[in-house]
Amino acid sequence: MRVTMRVNGNDVTREIEGRLLLVHFLRDHLGLTGTHWGCDTSNCGACAVWLDGEPVKSCTVLAAMAGGHEVRTVEGLERRGELDAIQRGFMECHGLQCGFCTPGMLMTTRALLDRHPSPSEQEIREAISGQVCRCTGYATIVRSVQWAAAEQAGTRTTIAANETS
Amino acid sequence: MQVPAPFEYERATSVDHAIGLLSRRGSTARLIAGGHSLLPMMKLRLANFEYLIDINDLHRELGFIKVEPTLVRIGAMTRHRELLESDDLRRMFPIFNDAERVIADPLVRNRGTIGGALCQADPSEDLSAVCTTLDATCVIRGPDGERVVTMAEFYRGPYETAVGADEILIEIRIPVWPNGSSAFEKLGRRAGDWAVVSCGAAVWLDDGLITDARVGLAAVGPNTTGIPAVSLALQGRAPSEELYAEAGEIAARSCTPVTDQRGSAAYKRHLAAELTRRALRRAVARIRGEER
Numbered sequence: 001m002r003v004t005m006r007v008n009g010n011d012v013t014r015e016i017e018g019r020l021l022l023v024h025f026l027r028d029h030l031g032l033t034g035t036h037w038g039c040d041t042s043n044c045g046a047c048a049v050w051l052d053g054e055p056v057k058s059c060t061v062l063a064a065m066a067g068g069h070e071v072r073t074v075e076g077l078e079r080r081g082e083l084d085a086i087q088r089g090f091m092e093c094h095g096l097q098c099g100f101c102t103p104g105m106l107m108t109t110r111a112l113l114d115r116h117p118s119p120s121e122q123e124i125r126e127a128i129s130g131q132v133c134r135c136t137g138y139a140t141i142v143r144s145v146q147w148a149a150a151e152q153a154g155t156r157t158t159i160a161a162n163e164t165s
Numbered sequence: 166m167q168v169p170a171p172f173e174y175e176r177a178t179s180v181d182h183a184i185g186l187l188s189r190r191g192s193t194a195r196l197i198a199g200g201h202s203l204l205p206m207m208k209l210r211l212a213n214f215e216y217l218i219d220i221n222d223l224h225r226e227l228g229f230i231k232v233e234p235t236l237v238r239i240g241a242m243t244r245h246r247e248l249l250e251s252d253d254l255r256r257m258f259p260i261f262n263d264a265e266r267v268i269a270d271p272l273v274r275n276r277g278t279i280g281g282a283l284c285q286a287d288p289s290e291d292l293s294a295v296c297t298t299l300d301a302t303c304v305i306r307g308p309d310g311e312r313v314v315t316m317a318e319f320y321r322g323p324y325e326t327a328v329g330a331d332e333i334l335i336e337i338r339i340p341v342w343p344n345g346s347s348a349f350e351k352l353g354r355r356a357g358d359w360a361v362v363s364c365g366a367a368v369w370l371d372d373g374l375i376t377d378a379r380v381g382l383a384a385v386g387p388n389t390t391g392i393p394a395v396s397l398a399l400q401g402r403a404p405s406e407e408l409y410a411e412a413g414e415i416a417a418r419s420c421t422p423v424t425d426q427r428g429s430a431a432y433k434r435h436l437a438a439e440l441t442r443r444a445l446r447r448a449v450a451r452i453r454g455e456e457r
Contacts, residue, residue: 001174018174018217021204040167040208042201045272054246054275060204061276064174065197065219108272129356130270
């Protein structure tokens with residue numbers, strides 16, 4: 001069957017099998033390997049992308065179901081060569097070690113900041129509660145999101161890497 | 166790599182269109198809404214269908230929470246997240262907010278629907294306990310029109326419901342009675358997991374006495390279990406710790422848990438009693454304005 005969707009602002013059309021999962025469509029058919037393919041069972045959240053503005057687990061969405069809809073992946077975060085504040089936050093605050101969960105974490109926390117520009121720690125932890133990180137213990141991910149929130153609000157005064165909280 | 170076996174994909178544009186497709190395809194077809202129960206089962210070959218009929222476009226038609234004087238109507242395509250964020254439900258039936266906060270995780274809740282959750286009929290499914298507690302009815306539409314069934318009639322066993330091969334669950338109706346409230350308690354092994362046991366309670370008071378009370382338990386029987394004996398024991402009596410304990414004992418006696426990887430039958434009975442106590446206590450506190 002033929003499917004057409006908008007991915008990171010570009011319309012794409014491909015011939016696919018009905019059973020193809022969105023994560024494989026993005027990675028194998030479009031070459032957008034930023035989206036990671038993890039547990040395959042909608043537990044780990046490494047495959048999180050946006051579908052019509054909401055984060056979803058792309059291992060549990062058929063590519064066909066995304067037809068006619070808008071998908072945004074981690075490749076769609078940077079604008080004109082400039083990284084999104086959330087990406088810079090993860091760099092500044094060591095929000096990753098191995099990086100496998102990072103694309104999914106970036107997509108859910110970007111969505112969080114769009115809805116709640118200054119989330120509490122509890123709200124951040126809730127937003128990433130469907131995703132697994134085995135490196136950071138989540139503490140630096142929380143700090144990365146707080147850095148990005150402050151950066152966007154223009155209230156960031158110290159360099160996060162030196163913060164000890 | 167886990168992928169479902171091959172199937173043909175079609176997209177329904179209206180409820181009637183979906184029913185038409187189901188009528189043509191028979192039992193080889195299955196509706197797919199959020200897909201977060203069906204696709205994992207198809208990946209594992211626990212479910213196999215030749216046709217999947219995507220009904221996500223029906224969110225326009227079936228994604229709603231409508232408050233009427235005696236009834237709240239929830240469209241079957243209403244997503245978990247919409248249930249969680251509904252101010253109307255939070256005010257009228259806080260049990261929904263309690264339950265939705267502990268159903269899966271935010272990403273799954275962005276996709277999963279109440280209709281899909283009920284039709285999956287997993288014995289451990291939390292919204293089934295919510296709907297049983299609230300004495301909800303289900304509106305099922307097929308080629309011959311609509312019919313309305315109670316939750317007890319809706320469930321036919323694990324993963325089986327009253328929805329026929331050419332039918333679709335379109336709406337859940339919850340009766341509204343004054344001076345009542347509700348609560349939900351769940352114990353899972355880890356965040357976002359299926360319940361070891363979960364329990365809903367709804368209580369209505371008049372002049373300090375319980376006019377009616379309902380308890381619904383998940384994961385302690387082939388389907389979500391309403392406990393009529395609890396309702397009988399509570400009616401006409403004043404809420405008290407002793408009464409909650411009595412209700413808990415009845416709940417523990419009345420359910421039929423089995424020992425599995427989530428816990429022993431004895432432990433689940435203990436939980437049924439304890440969670441029943443907690444849910445009743447919280448529902449009453451909410452009526453009295455002592456708790457949100």
